[in-house]
Structures are given as C-alpha cells and as structure tokens.
Amino acid sequence: MSERPEEPNQAYDAESMLPIDEHVEEGHDAEGRKVRHRGIYLLPNLFTTANLFAGFYSIINSMSAQSALAAGDAASASKYFGFAAIAIFVAMVLDGLDGRVARMTNTQSAFGAEYDSLSDMVAFGVAPALLAFAWALGDMGKVGWMVAFIYVAGAALRLARFNTQVGTADKRYFIGLASPAAAGVVAGIVWAFSDYGIQGSKMSFLVALMVAAAGMLMVSNIKYNSFKEFDLKGRVPFVAILVVVLMFAVVFSDPPRILLLAFLVYAASGPIQYLLHMRRDKTLS
Known part of the structure; x- marks a missing residue:
C-alpha cells in the first residue's frame, strides 16, 4: 500500500525545522494595534543571564564547601562559603541593573520579566537556602532542611505575588x-562569620531563626521602602556624590560585616515601622 501523497498546499516553515524555536511575542504599537515581535532584547537579558550564572556559581561553591567540610578541610570550606556569599551579592547588583537597563533603553518585554523572575528564584531563593544549609542547617537534620525549604517557598511565593x-x-x-x-541577610550572615573561620554548626539555632524569619518576612504584608523614587537620570546636589563615595568607602572597609549590618537594618525596618504605625493608630483612637 503506497503512502498518502503530500497535500499540494502543505509547506514546511524553515524556522520550525530548527532545534530551537524563534521566540515570538505579541505587543502593541504606538497606535494600539497588535503586533508580533520576533526574538528577544539582548542587552537586558545579558544582565539577567549573568544574574542567573552568579546564583548557579553560588550553589556550586556551597556544594564545594560542604565537600571540603566532609574532608576535614575547614580552611577551604571557609573560602568556598565566602565565594558563595559574594556571588549572591554580585547577583543583586546584576539584578538591579537588568531592569534599569531595560527601562533606560526601552527594551522591556514579557519574556524579560519572566526570565528575570526565574533567575531571581535561583539567585535569591535556592542559592541562599542551600548556602545556609551547607554552612549551618545541615547539622540540624530534618529541622534544618525544613527551615531551608521555608525560605525557598517564601522566595517563590514572594516572586509570584510581585509578578501579579x-x-x-x-x-x-x-x-x-x-x-x-x-538573600542579603542570609549571605551576609554566612560571609561575616565564615570569614573569621567560625563554623556554622556552632550557631545553627541562630541561623535557623534568621533564615526562617527572612522566609516569613518575604510573604508578610509588611511594607518596605523600595527607594524607586530616586531619579538616577536627574541632576543631584554635588554633596550627593560625596555621600556615595563615603558609602563605598565604608562598605569596602569591611564588606562582610557592613553588608550584613545594612541588610539586617533594612529587614528590621519593616516590622519596626509597622509596630510604630500600629502604636500611633492606637494612640489616635
């Protein structure tokens, strides 16, 4: 029995034969008409990819640190823990740049937003949880990995809520x-103490409390200042440059401890403002 002949009008799209499909995204032009765009914007997604790589690099170093601890090499473990924490802070810088670059170059897209969210989940969800688990929580058994999961789930829910x-x-x-x-709180704790050669097993309970608190704060309804009202493209007083230089000098004088302090203060600012607001409302009532 012969094969059924091809339909005369059937044609193969050359792009459909490629192993990787071309991304097509629908949008609207200046007049509100629906248009289809092929491809993705390169520049902002390069920063997002670098953010993703930094998170992945942090995970690799956390695993290397755990292997070093198992081999009894505490010095190498401290070095790897430091690299893992630094990679998370680098990811923060890259995460802040990709969105600003997209807005400044008018290259925002739905693809970029989704890609950024998934990269953030790796860099600020999985990587910090694994870092805390490898450094301190692993010695707590089931409690340790449950605390780490609370943080991961909190990050996932936080990102999903933000997107909606x-x-x-x-x-x-x-x-x-x-x-x-x-992630800055978690990475800061590990970096600040491992930099002094302090083993996480000696402060597992404190780390568990901090990691769980960070996870719960991510899904709370507490307001935090976003600092998005600052216009980086506008003119500022000359003294603002001096303040920025001073801030860099302070941070680089002792990066692990200064960054930990800064993120702890920011994390605590939300609950403190919430309590002050509640107290003021009770006083007025």
Whole structure:
C-alpha cells in the first residue's frame, strides 16, 4: 500500500525545522494595534543571564564547601562559603541593573520579566537556602532542611505575588521583604562569620531563626521602602556624590560585616515601622 501523497498546499516553515524555536511575542504599537515581535532584547537579558550564572556559581561553591567540610578541610570550606556569599551579592547588583537597563533603553518585554523572575528564584531563593544549609542547617537534620525549604517557598511565593501586582502596587513600597534583601541577610550572615573561620554548626539555632524569619518576612504584608523614587537620570546636589563615595568607602572597609549590618537594618525596618504605625493608630483612637 503506497503512502498518502503530500497535500499540494502543505509547506514546511524553515524556522520550525530548527532545534530551537524563534521566540515570538505579541505587543502593541504606538497606535494600539497588535503586533508580533520576533526574538528577544539582548542587552537586558545579558544582565539577567549573568544574574542567573552568579546564583548557579553560588550553589556550586556551597556544594564545594560542604565537600571540603566532609574532608576535614575547614580552611577551604571557609573560602568556598565566602565565594558563595559574594556571588549572591554580585547577583543583586546584576539584578538591579537588568531592569534599569531595560527601562533606560526601552527594551522591556514579557519574556524579560519572566526570565528575570526565574533567575531571581535561583539567585535569591535556592542559592541562599542551600548556602545556609551547607554552612549551618545541615547539622540540624530534618529541622534544618525544613527551615531551608521555608525560605525557598517564601522566595517563590514572594516572586509570584510581585509578578501579579506589577502595575497595581504602590511603587514606593515593597509588600513583604524583597527576595534580594532576604538573600542579603542570609549571605551576609554566612560571609561575616565564615570569614573569621567560625563554623556554622556552632550557631545553627541562630541561623535557623534568621533564615526562617527572612522566609516569613518575604510573604508578610509588611511594607518596605523600595527607594524607586530616586531619579538616577536627574541632576543631584554635588554633596550627593560625596555621600556615595563615603558609602563605598565604608562598605569596602569591611564588606562582610557592613553588608550584613545594612541588610539586617533594612529587614528590621519593616516590622519596626509597622509596630510604630500600629502604636500611633492606637494612640489616635
């Protein structure tokens, strides 16, 4: 029995034969008409990819540190823990740049927003949880990995909620602790203490409390200042440059401890402002 002949009008799209499909995204032009765009914007997605790589690099170093601890090499473990924490802070810088670059070059896209969210989940969700687990929580058994999972789940829920509130929430505030700030608390703790050669097993309970608190703050309804009202493209007083230089000098004088202190203060600022607001409302009533 012969094969059924091809339909005369059947044609193969050359792009469909490629092993990787071309990305097509629908949007609207200046007149509101629906248009289809092929491909993705390169520049902002390069920063997002670098953010993803930094998170992946942090995970690799956390695993290397755990292997070094198992081999009894505490010095190498401290070095790897430091690299893992630094990679998370580098990811924060890259995460802040990709969005600003996209806005400044008018290259925002739905693909970029989704890619950024997935990269953040790796860099600020999985990587900090694994870092804390490898450094301190692993010695707590099931409690340790449950605490780490609370943090991961908090980061996932925080990012999902943020994505659904884009365009409707007040841009001056974050609802809940932002995932990069929560990651800064976790990475700062590990970097600050491992830099002194302190083993996480000696402070497992404290680390568990901090990691769980960071995870819960991410899904809370507490408001945090987003600092998005600052216009980086506008003119500023000359003294502002001096303040920035001074801030860099302070941070680089002792990066692990200064960054930990800064992120702890920011994480605590939300609950403190919430309590002060509640107290003021009770006084007025």
